[in-house]
Amino acid sequence: IDDIWSISAWDVLNSVLPENDLGSRVLITTCISDVAKCCSTRPIDFIHQMEPLSKEESKTLFHEAKRPAENELLKMCGGMPLAILIAAGRKSAGLAEPEIRERRILSTSDQCSTSDGMRMLLRMSYDELPAPLKSCLVYLGVFPEYYTIKKDRLIRLWIAEGFFLGRHEENLWRTGESYFNELICRRLIQPVFGYEDGQAVGCVVHGVILDFIKTLSTEGNFATTSADMRSGLTPWYLIPRFSFDCCSKEDEAGKLLSVTLHLSSMRTLQVCGRAGWTTLLTYPKVRKGKPALRTFKFLRVLDVEDNGILRSHHLKGIGGLILLRYLGLRGAAIHELPGEIGKLEL
Incomplete structure (x- = not known):
């Protein structure tokens, strides 16, 4: 394990x-x-x-450091392979260390434990990202740990969220692909390759990096998951984006879902995988005699891909989601779309 x-x-x-x-x-x-x-x-x-990697092994993984500041950066990585790869990703992205940051590395690397050095390196990598790419990275926190995220799905979600702008859909897609590749280049996500052409068709986020992303998400009031709510890590009433995963106990599921009744202003709702009967849209206390989707009238993104228990009648009321920009149904057991879906704008 x-x-x-x-x-x-x-x-x-x-x-x-x-x-x-x-x-x-x-x-x-x-x-x-x-x-x-x-x-x-x-x-x-x-x-x-x-044992951590030796200095020489670290250099090999880093593809040979060429400047004194890079040697100090390797020292800060503490021999952790993941940290070294992220540092190498910063180098391959063409990021030069400003003099002030070089001094910061030199002054703190001797005092850092391995975990502290890892957090510092991740924070540095994040701070150097352009604003749109920061949002794209933090968005990955809505997916569960070890979850394989399909590239096409992720780019569509980024576009629907409005993380970057463009006049034409083709330009938006190219921008999304460039951001996806940039995160791979910086070693912030791990690519998942296809069998046919060897191209990256998806990605996985390492547990250490995902933990850092979730910290950023909480700090910025960006998003939360049902797992975060169960652990009490985040205030449920402030969250614009919510990702619902499987619950192990029925009474626990009911408690969570009754809380979500107060999240009528959320803009993103995601259900990851087969969430069983506890899925948000099928829970009786959420519906209370009316279509569940009417509770979430400000939704911009509704993503229920790979949820095998959803049926066509669960989409009742979807015509009222006038702000909806993304509807993910791939892998759901929905064989016929309701006629009211025609009320939505393309």
Whole structure:
């Protein structure tokens, strides 16, 4: 199990692992020492402390540093491969270190722990992005961890959100593709390649980077997910974008969904994957005798792709979403669109 990022995540996974003395082994990786200790509470458990890359190995991964400031940047990375790749991404993007920032690196690198250096590097990479690309990056926080995000879907969502402007759809699409490739170049997202032509058809966000993105999202009141609400990380009444994932307990789902009744001003609603009967649009307390979609009259984006339980009647009231710019239904079990969808503007 790769990259366990919290004790609570391990508790959920551990609860379904059988203890039957059949000699099986579970291999877990994590960057958090407390998580490693929590996963190794029995005498037979073993923790292997990975050594960071050596200076020479770090340079190889970085494709050979050529300036003193880059050597200090490598030092700040603490031998963490992900941090080194992000630093290399900044270099490949043609970003030169201003003198002030060079001094900042020199003065702080000796004091930084590995995790502190990672956060500093991510913050530097984020600060250097143009404003539209910052929004595109933070938007990735609405997707679950380890979720494969299709490139075409992501670009359409960016366009619908209005993160960048253009006079023609073709120009908007080219801009979206260039931003997608820029995030890959900077190593802020990991490409997922197609089988036929070897081109990037999607991306995955590393857990460390996703955690940083969620911090930015909370700080900027950008978006939240149902997982964030369950953990109490964000105030539900201020969020313009909401992503709903699977809930493990029915009573927990009901509590969350009753709260969303107050989110009538949200502009983006996303349901990731097969969210079961607890899906927002099928929950009786949300509907209260009227079409669920009428609750969200300011929606600009409605994305329910790959949700296998939605049916045509769940789209009742969609004609009233006059601000809607994106409707994602791919993979949903909807065989016929309601006639009122013709009321929406293209």
